[in-house]
Amino acid sequence: MLPVYLCEDNAQIRRAQEEFIEKQIAIEGYDMQLVLSSGRPQEILDAVYASPKRGIYFLDVELKGEELDGFALGQKIRQADARGFLVYVTSFPDLAFETFRYHLEALDYIVKENPKRMFEGIRHALSVVTERMCQEKVEQREYFTVKVMDTVRHIPVDEIVFFETAGRTHRIELHAKHDRFDFIGSMQELQKQLGERFLRVHRAYLVNVDEIGELDLKHREIRMKNGETCLFARGMKGEILERIC
Numbered sequence: 001m002l003p004v005y006l007c008e009d010n011a012q013i014r015r016a017q018e019e020f021i022e023k024q025i026a027i028e029g030y031d032m033q034l035v036l037s038s039g040r041p042q043e044i045l046d047a048v049y050a051s052p053k054r055g056i057y058f059l060d061v062e063l064k065g066e067e068l069d070g071f072a073l074g075q076k077i078r079q080a081d082a083r084g085f086l087v088y089v090t091s092f093p094d095l096a097f098e099t100f101r102y103h104l105e106a107l108d109y110i111v112k113e114n115p116k117r118m119f120e121g122i123r124h125a126l127s128v129v130t131e132r133m134c135q136e137k138v139e140q141r142e143y144f145t146v147k148v149m150d151t152v153r154h155i156p157v158d159e160i161v162f163f164e165t166a167g168r169t170h171r172i173e174l175h176a177k178h179d180r181f182d183f184i185g186s187m188q189e190l191q192k193q194l195g196e197r198f199l200r201v202h203r204a205y206l207v208n209v210d211e212i213g214e215l216d217l218k219h220r221e222i223r224m225k226n227g228e229t230c231l232f233a234r235g236m237k238g239e240i241l242e243r244i245c
Contacts, residue, residue, distance in 0.1 A: 003055040006037040007044045007073060009063045013112065014039060020119050024126055041068040045076055052080045056129055061090040082152035087125045089118060148183050161224050162207040163190055175228060201232035201240060209243050
């Protein structure tokens with residue numbers, strides 16, 4: 001069951017949102033439960049950290065009198081729940097871009113000035129979450145999770161092209177189809193963690209075998225399907241050819 005959290009500092013609006021969310025869950029038969037509704041962001045955080053699991057979070061942006069606003073709350077939630085669904089419900093439509101600036105990957109941004117549109121936005125968000133959860137179950141994708149600074153990143157394994165040792169000690173650079181970032185890690189530990197799908201072709205490269213496009217045997221280079229290249233060690237030629245043929 002997917003837990004639903006609601007953080008809204010206006011008690012009247014919060015009660016209306018509570019009633020609507022619980023009604024939609026009951027009508028649609030969603031596998032969800034509104035576990036906490038509060039105007040205090042710290043209460044939300046305490047509950048999330050006490051029972052960390054994937055959830056849905058309806059958050060107001062401006063939380064009057066509180067140390068955290070909705071964006072700061074979203075950042076802290078992301079540290080405990082990297083794959084959770086953040087939905088902002090606020091009076092400030094011009095702040096929607098802030099969700100991108102804070103790298104929050106929000107599912108939606110709902111303006112609450114018009115109650116009818118607000119409820120429609122909440123209904124739509126619950127529907128989208130259900131569709132995505134069903135799709136993920138069908139796909140059964142495997143994810144690689146890593147902490148980067150104060151953020152937990154969650155990358156589908158089939159989107160990772162290769163790992164490369166970065167210039168600094170103990171830094172690994174991840175090359176994905178739609179992303180690229182570095183983190184602290186060990187090639188040896190990554191190789192153990194990711195299994196046979198990835199091959200250590202060189203002391204500096206761990207590649208996704210499924211993403212290998214072609215080999216340049218003369219220059220001992222691997223051209224990946226996305227056009228990037230990796231070196232391979234002389235002694236790895238036979239094993240690479242065996243794995244891709």
